[in-house]
Amino acid sequence: MKLAAKLSLVSVIAVIAVLAASNYFAAQIAISNIKKDHEAYALKVASEMERSILDAWQAGGVEAMRAALTTKDAPPIARWVWFEESVTSMTRPSAIGDFSKVVTRKEITSFVSTAGDGGHLLHTYYPVDLGAPRSGGLEFTRSLDDYDRETMSKLIEFLSVVGLLAIVSILVVWFAGVRLVARPLTKLTAATERIGEGDYRCRVELSGKDELTQLGQAINKMSSHLEAQKSAIEQETRDKLLVTQQLRHADRLKTVGRMAASIAHEIGTPLSVVSGRAALIAKGNLSPEKVKQNAETIQAETDRITEMIRQVLDFSRQSPSEKTEIDLNEILIEVTELLTTVAERNGMSIESSLAGTPALAFIDGGQIRQVLTNIMVNGIQAMESGGTLYVSLGRFQKETGMDSGDSCFEWEIKVRDEGTGIPAENLESIFEPFFTTKDIGAGTGLGLSLAYNMVQEQQGRIEVSSKEGRGAEFRILLPGLPREG
Numbered sequence: 001m002k003l004a005a006k007l008s009l010v011s012v013i014a015v016i017a018v019l020a021a022s023n024y025f026a027a028q029i030a031i032s033n034i035k036k037d038h039e040a041y042a043l044k045v046a047s048e049m050e051r052s053i054l055d056a057w058q059a060g061g062v063e064a065m066r067a068a069l070t071t072k073d074a075p076p077i078a079r080w081v082w083f084e085e086s087v088t089s090m091t092r093p094s095a096i097g098d099f100s101k102v103v104t105r106k107e108i109t110s111f112v113s114t115a116g117d118g119g120h121l122l123h124t125y126y127p128v129d130l131g132a133p134r135s136g137g138l139e140f141t142r143s144l145d146d147y148d149r150e151t152m153s154k155l156i157e158f159l160s161v162v163g164l165l166a167i168v169s170i171l172v173v174w175f176a177g178v179r180l181v182a183r184p185l186t187k188l189t190a191a192t193e194r195i196g197e198g199d200y201r202c203r204v205e206l207s208g209k210d211e212l213t214q215l216g217q218a219i220n221k222m223s224s225h226l227e228a229q230k231s232a233i234e235q236e237t238r239d240k241l242l243v244t245q246q247l248r249h250a251d252r253l254k255t256v257g258r259m260a261a262s263i264a265h266e267i268g269t270p271l272s273v274v275s276g277r278a279a280l281i282a283k284g285n286l287s288p289e290k291v292k293q294n295a296e297t298i299q300a301e302t303d304r305i306t307e308m309i310r311q312v313l314d315f316s317r318q319s320p321s322e323k324t325e326i327d328l329n330e331i332l333i334e335v336t337e338l339l340t341t342v343a344e345r346n347g348m349s350i351e352s353s354l355a356g357t358p359a360l361a362f363i364d365g366g367q368i369r370q371v372l373t374n375i376m377v378n379g380i381q382a383m384e385s386g387g388t389l390y391v392s393l394g395r396f397q398k399e400t401g402m403d404s405g406d407s408c409f410e411w412e413i414k415v416r417d418e419g420t421g422i423p424a425e426n427l428e429s430i431f432e433p434f435f436t437t438k439d440i441g442a443g444t445g446l447g448l449s450l451a452y453n454m455v456q457e458q459q460g461r462i463e464v465s466s467k468e469g470r471g472a473e474f475r476i477l478l479p480g481l482p483r484e485g
């Protein structure tokens with residue numbers, strides 16, 4: 001509606017401007033025709049009178065000339081004027097320039113002046129050469145009342161047309177604008193809004209062949225394209241989901257297979273030892289010393305089986321974590337102390353660096369202790385030919401990686417060893433349950449997968465970077481707790 005009103009207003013203004021210009025030019029042409037006619041009349045009359053005027057001038061001067069121009073019982077056709085006087089006596093500043101033509105070039109010239117009653121008068125001057133130093137001539141004057149009347153009626157006509165035009169255009173805007181522009185536009189706007197909200201099935205219903213209908217058809221085309229794309233994307237997503245589910249299923253089968261193999265190895269080997277040693281004892285021909293030795297071996301092997309079962313149970317048990325506010329420095333100290341003896345016994349050392357401030361976190365301390373132990377033990381085991389295990393705790397700014405601000409930060413525990421490193425092809429698998437590269441009895445493949453799940457439970461994450469032969473670095477990131485006060 002607003003658009004239709006604006007368009008109509010602009011076209012009405014344009015029509016008014018054209019009408020005004022055409023009326024102005026018509027008035028100019030009319031006045032110029034009147035001037036031409038009057039000048040032709042003045043030329044004819046003046047050339048007829050010129051001889052008798054010159055005679056009167058020579059006989060009795062200007063008075064005689066004026067008398068010659070006077071007719072009995074009728075106003076004079078023309079009057080004698082000295083041009084310099086006329087210039088000063090008439091209030092026509094714009095005409096003075098043209099008036100000089102009469103004086104210098106002796107041409108017939110006309111001017112329009114305003115009379116005292118507001119009407120207009122047309123003066124036409126015919127120069128007469130008296131052979132005197134002063135210039136003068138005949139002045140023919142006619143009233144422009146008829147022209148003024150006509151101009152006024154044209155003006156009234158013009159204003160009536162303008163008024164009528166305004167009324168008609170308001171009606172046009174009101175009826176045609178609403179019907180032809182506003183309604184289709186409202187439909188188009190509603191449709192684009194619905195499409196914007198994701199309803200691609202919406203269509204604009206417009207009939208006709210105008211631009212708005214074409215726009216509606218383009219919108220319909222666009223929404224059907226979008227609808228087709230949307231269903232293609234939905235189908236693709238469904239397919240991907242199906243593939244992911246199939247992959248997960250395959251992955252689960254792989255894990256179960258690996259678990260079965262691992263358990264078979266882990267339990268099978270000690271069991272055969274147990275059964276062999278038990279058979280020896282059962283024969284009854286062993287010395288008490290040998291019986292004792294075999295019984296100890298049986299005990300050690302059953303302990304191994306028990307430990308394996310405990311780890312599997314730990315892995316499968318989803319015990320809820322018990323979170324409390326804990327200073328991570330303490331956990332680091334405890335685990336480092338526990339493992340230093342083991343490391344030193346194997347010719348290695350542990351270097352630890354604490355946070356320097358209380359490192360508060362709302363976590364399950366037991367689980368994080370277990371995570372750190374698993375990772376540090378792996379590091380120690382990887383340094384077959386000795387080395388140092390570096391453990392550090394510090395703040396890590398989440399977004400920027402810069403150590404600034406109290407909100408939105410994590411605690412970062414780094415464990416770096418100088419061991420064998422992890423081959424690139426194993427990096428993706430080390431967190432999978434039952435993945436191990438260690439010998440039977442030395443590893444279950446559960447340590448890192450347990451650590452991964454536990455850290456995730458604390459809303460944290462574990463990252464690893466390593467190159468074969470150059471050691472490995474594990475980063476445990478845990479959500480930080482801002483210091484109070």
Ligand code: ADP
Nearest residue numbers: 378379382421430436437443444445446447448
């Ligand atoms: P496990 O130690 O019983 O094998 P984990 O889940 O703890 O089980 O580790 C899985 C595997 O990841 C290990 O067998 C080893 O190949 C690799 N690994 C873990 N930590 C390290 C490390 N620091 N250096 C080299 N390899 C490592």
